[in-house]
Amino acid sequence: MIHDDVVGNAPALRTAGLGRRYGHVWGLRDCTLTVPAGAVVGLVGPNGAGKTTLLQMIIGLLQPTEGQLEVFGETTRANSAKALARVGYVAQDHPLYRDFTVADMFHLGRAMNPSWDQGVATARMDALGIPLKRKIKSLSGGQQAQVSLAMALAKRAPLLALDEPVSSLDPIARLDFMRELMAAAADTGVTVIVASHVVSELERLCDWLIVLTGGRMQLAGPVDDLLAAHRLLTVPRATRDAELPGLAIHRADSDRHSTVLVRIDPARLAAQERREWGVEPVGFEQLVLAYLQRPSGASTDNPAQAAARPGPATKEVTR
Amino acid sequence: MFRFRLDSASGVPPYLQLVHQVRQSLLLGYLREGDRLPTVKDVVSDLAINPNTVVKAYRQLEHEGLAGGKPGQGTFITGTLSPATPDTHHALRASLERWLRDADAAGLNDDEVTALIAVARNDMRKEKV
Amino acid sequence: MIWVSWRQSRSQAIACLGVLAALAVYAILVGSSMRTAFSHDGLAACLARSQGTSCPAAVSAFMNKFGSAVNIAFWSVLLIAPGLLGVLVGAPLIARELEFGTWRLAWSQTVPRTRWLAVKLALVTGGLVLLGAAITAVITWYRAPMDRLTGHLINNVYDFEGLVLTAYILCAFGFALLAGLLLRRSIPAMIAAFIPWLAIRLAVEYLLRPNFQAPLTFRQNCASGCSVGAGIGSVPPVTGHIGDWVLGQPAGQSGNQLVSYLYQPADRFWHFQFIEAGLFVALTAAALGAAIWLLHRRPA
Numbered sequence: 123m124i125h126d127d128v129v130g131n132a133p134a135l136r137t138a139g140l141g142r143r144y145g146h147v148w149g150l151r152d153c154t155l156t157v158p159a160g161a162v163v164g165l166v167g168p169n170g171a172g173k174t175t176l177l178q179m180i181i182g183l184l185q186p187t188e189g190q191l192e193v194f195g196e197t198t199r200a201n202s203a204k205a206l207a208r209v210g211y212v213a214q215d216h217p218l219y220r221d222f223t224v225a226d227m228f229h230l231g232r233a234m235n236p237s238w239d240q241g242v243a244t245a246r247m248d249a250l251g252i253p254l255k256r257k258i259k260s261l262s263g264g265q266q267a268q269v270s271l272a273m274a275l276a277k278r279a280p281l282l283a284l285d286e287p288v289s290s291l292d293p294i295a296r297l298d299f300m301r302e303l304m305a306a307a308a309d310t311g312v313t314v315i316v317a318s319h320v321v322s323e324l325e326r327l328c329d330w331l332i333v334l335t336g337g338r339m340q341l342a343g344p345v346d347d348l349l350a351a352h353r354l355l356t357v358p359r360a361t362r363d364a365e366l367p368g369l370a371i372h373r374a375d376s377d378r379h380s381t382v383l384v385r386i387d388p389a390r391l392a393a394q395e396r397r398e399w400g401v402e403p404v405g406f407e408q409l410v411l412a413y414l415q416r417p418s419g420a421s422t423d424n425p426a427q428a429a430a431r432p433g434p435a436t437k438e439v440t441r
Numbered sequence: 442m443f444r445f446r447l448d449s450a451s452g453v454p455p456y457l458q459l460v461h462q463v464r465q466s467l468l469l470g471y472l473r474e475g476d477r478l479p480t481v482k483d484v485v486s487d488l489a490i491n492p493n494t495v496v497k498a499y500r501q502l503e504h505e506g507l508a509g510g511k512p513g514q515g516t517f518i519t520g521t522l523s524p525a526t527p528d529t530h531h532a533l534r535a536s537l538e539r540w541l542r543d544a545d546a547a548g549l550n551d552d553e554v555t556a557l558i559a560v561a562r563n564d565m566r567k568e569k570v
Numbered sequence: 571m572i573w574v575s576w577r578q579s580r581s582q583a584i585a586c587l588g589v590l591a592a593l594a595v596y597a598i599l600v601g602s603s604m605r606t607a608f609s610h611d612g613l614a615a616c617l618a619r620s621q622g623t624s625c626p627a628a629v630s631a632f633m634n635k636f637g638s639a640v641n642i643a644f645w646s647v648l649l650i651a652p653g654l655l656g657v658l659v660g661a662p663l664i665a666r667e668l669e670f671g672t673w674r675l676a677w678s679q680t681v682p683r684t685r686w687l688a689v690k691l692a693l694v695t696g697g698l699v700l701l702g703a704a705i706t707a708v709i710t711w712y713r714a715p716m717d718r719l720t721g722h723l724i725n726n727v728y729d730f731e732g733l734v735l736t737a738y739i740l741c742a743f744g745f746a747l748l749a750g751l752l753l754r755r756s757i758p759a760m761i762a763a764f765i766p767w768l769a770i771r772l773a774v775e776y777l778l779r780p781n782f783q784a785p786l787t788f789r790q791n792c793a794s795g796c797s798v799g800a801g802i803g804s805v806p807p808v809t810g811h812i813g814d815w816v817l818g819q820p821a822g823q824s825g826n827q828l829v830s831y832l833y834q835p836a837d838r839f840w841h842f843q844f845i846e847a848g849l850f851v852a853l854t855a856a857a858l859g860a861a862i863w864l865l866h867r868r869p870a
Contacts, residue, residue, distance in 0.1 A: 144869065162491050181678055184869060201866075206680050213674035219578070226577060233573050234679035270675075277679075300489035308485045308492035326447060326455050326490040349454070400563070405452045 132195030134159045134281055134313035135180060140189035142175050148337050149175035153189070155342040157315070157330055159280070162307055164328035165317040166410055171334040173317040174214075177283050180315070181209045194280060207237065210274030210312075212284040216267045220259040224252060224269055228276070235277045243276035246302070264295025268302060275306050282306075284316045288323075300327060321414075325406040333413045340413045345406065352409055355382045356400030367391040372412035383412040442479050443472065447488050455490055459498035463507065467522045478508060478516040571681055575693040582659055586701050589655075593705060597712035604636055608715040617718060617812070629719060636716060645726055652702070652735055653767045656742025659698065661759040663690060664861070665750030684866050691747075691858060698743055702736025709735075721813025721836045725775065732843035737850035742767045744857030751861050751868075770853070774846060780817050782845045785832040788816075809833055 135157040142150045150172040157163055167173050178184035179191055182198070182205030191197060198205040218227060224247060232238045247254060252265050261269065267287060274282055284303070288296040304327065307314055318324055324331075331348060333341040341348065355366065359380050363370045367390040372383045383404060404412075443466070445459050453461075466472040479487070481495045499516050502508035509519040544554050576583075608614065611632060616625035664687070667673040677683040709730045713722075722731045729735065745763035753759045788809045806812045813836025819829060834842070 162493070183674075183678055201677070201682050201684075203680050203682055206678060206682065209678075211674070211678040213671065213678070215671065217670065217672040217675045219672060219675075221581070222577070230574050230577070231679070233571055234681045236680060297489055301486050304485040304489050304492060305482060308482045322449060326449060326488070326494070329491050329493045406454075 132159070132192075133157055134161065134194060135163075135315070136190075136192040136195075138190045140176075140179065140191055141187050142179060142184060143187040150179075150334075150337045153334075153339045155332065155339065157313070159194070159313050160307075160311045161313055161330040161344075162304075162328050163313075163315040163330040163332060164324040165315055165332045165334065166319065166321060166324065166414065167317075167334035168319060168414065172337040173334055174285055175337075176332075176334070177211075177285050177315070177317055180281070181211050181283050182206045207235070208279055208281060210277040210279040210282045212267075212270045212274050212282075212287045214285045214287070215290055216270035216287060218258045218266055218269060221257065223255055223257050224261075225254040227258065227269060227273060228254070231273050231276055237278045239276050239278050242278070243272045246272040246275070250298075250302075262295070264291050264298060267291055267295065267299050271299065271302055271306075275312075280312060282312050282314045284314070286318055287316070289318070289320070296323070303327075321407050321410045324410075331410070333410060335414060335416070340416060341409075349404055349406065349409060352383060352385050352404040354402040354404050354408065355384055356380075356402075357382060357396075358398070372415055383408065442483065443476065445479070445484055445488060447490060456494045456498040456501065459484075459495065460501050460505075463498075463502055463518075464522060467507065467518070472518055474518050474521060476518045477514075478518065480515055571686065571689045572693060575690045578690075579659075579694055579697070583697060586655070586659075586697075590701065590704055590708070594708050597708050600636070601712040601714075604712075604715045607632060607635065608718075613715075613719070633719065645730075649726070649729060650768065652738035653742040653764055653771065655701075656698070656739045656744075656767070657746035657760040657763045659694065660743035660746030661750045661763065662756040663694065663747050663750060664865070665754055665756040665759045668750075668754040669756060684862060687862055687865055691862075695740060695743070695854075695858075698739050699736055702739045706731060706733075706735045719812065721815070721839075723813055723815040723834060723836050723839050723842070725815075728779075728839070728842070729775070732839065733847035734843055734850070737847040737854070738767075738771065740854040741770075741850040741857075744854035744861075748857045748861045748864075751864055774849065778849075779842065779846060780832075780834070782842050783834070783838060785817055785834055788831045788833055790829045790831065807833070809835075811836065813839075 133156045135155070137156075138154050140150065140153040141148060153172075153176065165173050165176065175184065179186050179200070180193065182200050182202070185200035193205075193208050196204075196208075198208075219230075222230070228240060228243045231243065232240055244254065246268065250265070250268055252261065252268065258266060258269065271284075271287070274284075282303075288299050291299065300323070303314065303316075306312060316324070316327065329345050331341065331343065331345050332339065352371070353368075357366070357380050359375060359378050361380065363373070363382075366382060366384050368384040368386040370382050370384055374381045445462055447455055447458060451458065463472060463478070478499070481492050481499075484490070484495045485492050499508060499510065502516075503510070506520045507518065507522070508516050510516045541554070544557075549557070611628045613625065613628055613632060616628060667676055676686060710717075713727065713731070717727065717731075720727060722728055729738075742763060745767050746759055749759035749763040750756060753762060790808055807814050807816045808831055809816065815834040815836070817832040817834065819831055
């Protein structure tokens with residue numbers, strides 16, 4: 123992948139114990155992760171899980187209540203120009219000013235962003251066949267989403283955050299949008315974080331994954347590593363969770379057998395595996411759904427990069 | 442230009458799907474030595490997949506000696522799959538047909554045959570691990 | 571950011587200019603005929619000589635012609651117009667962004683939200699000040715002949731001339747902007763701002779304004795007979811000086827030979843204007859300041 127070296131070697135995103143409270147309710151709690159530059163991150167969780175809270179803190183619209191947040195190695199106060207400059211944002215339902223023309227929207231982008239690259243914006247409109255003089259309200263939903271994306275890309279920020287950008291679009295418009303997004307990622311090496319609750323679409327897009335439920339991080343890490351660290355075991359029904367070579371994430375019991383998705387603890391694997399057990403690799407969607415279905419209070423050591431490489435599962439050491 | 446396709450429902454990781462498609466095409470003769478594979482950007486724009494997936498697939502192909510990148514020019518097919526010689530194929534095919542006739546005589550239907558093959562394969566793999 | 575503020579206010583600005591233009595057209599039409607009548611009826615000369623006492627017939631003819639019921643209704647509506655104007659401009663400024671979710675676009679560009687608001691406020695309040703001044707100028711020009719008969723300290727004239735009209739607009743604007751931020755919907759914000767504006771407006775006019783400065787007393791000798799209440803609203807007023815604002819009689823005077831009237835002299839016009847405008851501008855500043863502070867503190 124072609125990398126834009128402007129941001130050096132700092133991880134795109136680093137959080138430590140990040141949390142945000144609204145009154146008495148914690149929208150997000152104890153979130154710790156390190157996302158490398160250039161990753162395409164899928165942020166998954168049911169509505170109300172804390173995806174929007176996390177995104178808004180990353181974008182710089184919301185001040186954390188506790189913990190630290192670094193974007194490309196820098197911590198800044200929310201709602202400052204410095205924080206806002208680092209992230210391009212496509213909000214849910216891609217809000218635009220309906221009475222503006224496309225050209226007006228780009229003028230706004232140019233007026234409000236010092237780093238604006240008008241060429242990027244107009245080139246996209248050319249390629250998609252969207253005339254600049256057209257009013258936003260007369261564009262289709264898919265075209266509006268493309269305008270929003272063009273604005274976020276023309277801002278030339280090193281991180282791009284999208285909050286359920288395609289949930290209101292038809293399948294063709296969805297595909298077109300994702301094509302443009304991935305092409306931009308290929309071109310510029312921009313780090314992308316996409317929040318979605320449509321798991322099936324994320325597999326082809328993401329090389330990094332964060333699963334949130336109930337304001338807590340259930341899973342976080344590179345997709346390949348996470349998949350390698352889990353197995354789907356078919357075991358006799360009587361097998362207890364403690365006999366399994368790792369943490370049982372999701373278990374489905376039938377009359378005589380159980381299917382368990384296990385996060386493997388390599389130290390226990392050799393000792394505990396049985397001949398009569400069926401062992402299969404885990405698919406992306408299976409993995410995500412299993413973690414989404416866990417009760418949010420389920421005990422787990424911090425899953426962040428917990429199973430990254432063979433070795434004991436440990437909490438990510440935060441610096 | 443060679444066009445990839447992606448089956449989101451197959452359960453096979455995307456990068457492996459790309460690798461398989463190249464291998465398959467090589468076997469069938471649709472790809473030959475010297476052909477240029479599409480650029481990462483081309484595949485990404487076509488399929489809406491993560492650029493890293495394409496990079497990984499191409500790296501895997503390089504590792505298997507099937508493709509190689511020339512800086513600034515793209516990725517080219519450099520090798521061929523050496524399928525088993527026609528004689529080996531013929532012999533394997535003959536023993537397979539015998540086995541299938543035995544299974545049929547024992548009363549196995551198609552699903553049972555497939556399941557038996559899957560289980561045997563699985564066990565063999567585990568023995569290797 | 572200035573372009574952005576302008577572009578978002580553009581249709582409102584055009585609508586305001588339209589209102590101003592309509593008002594100007596009306597003013598020119600009626601104002602011209604007023605001026606014609608004024609000179610034609612010889613009122614100018616009459617006033618120069620006497621303060622209107624020597625030509626009561628001409629005066630009342632003029633007043634009847636141009637003080638008709640339609641006119642009065644028109645001007646009553648116009649009393650609340652500054653409030654309507656202010657809330658129509660102020661309520662959507664923040665509320666519409668919150669209502670339609672475009673705040674997520676507006677406040678995630680590289681401009682902090684407080685600066686976004688500050689620039690918008692500067693531009694829009696500047697525009698409202700210009701608009702207020704223009705409306706005041708048009709109405710003052712229009713009323714010039716009439717003002718020579720009534721002065722401009724009395725109610726319903728005072729409210730359209732000088733500084734207060736602009737101040738009323740600004741106050742309604744400030745209230746509506748703050749309400750929009752708190753209620754997050756434009757229409758409820760308009761209503762929630764208009765009601766207190768109107769209440770304060772009426773309270774100031776009827777309770778505070780007569781006492782901005784201690785009123786003076788005029789004693790009228792009614793030994794040779796004078797009708798009770800003759801002085802109020804007539805040209806010239808009972809004090810004999812055009813432009814004085816007669817407030818009324820203090821209580822407990824029946825049966826006296828000497829009738830006392832409280833009044834405010836005409837030359838206090840500008841002093842009162844400054845006080846009242848200052849009051850409404852202070853309210854505006856408080857509302858806008860609160861809005862900026864709240865926006866700064868708002869979680870997201």
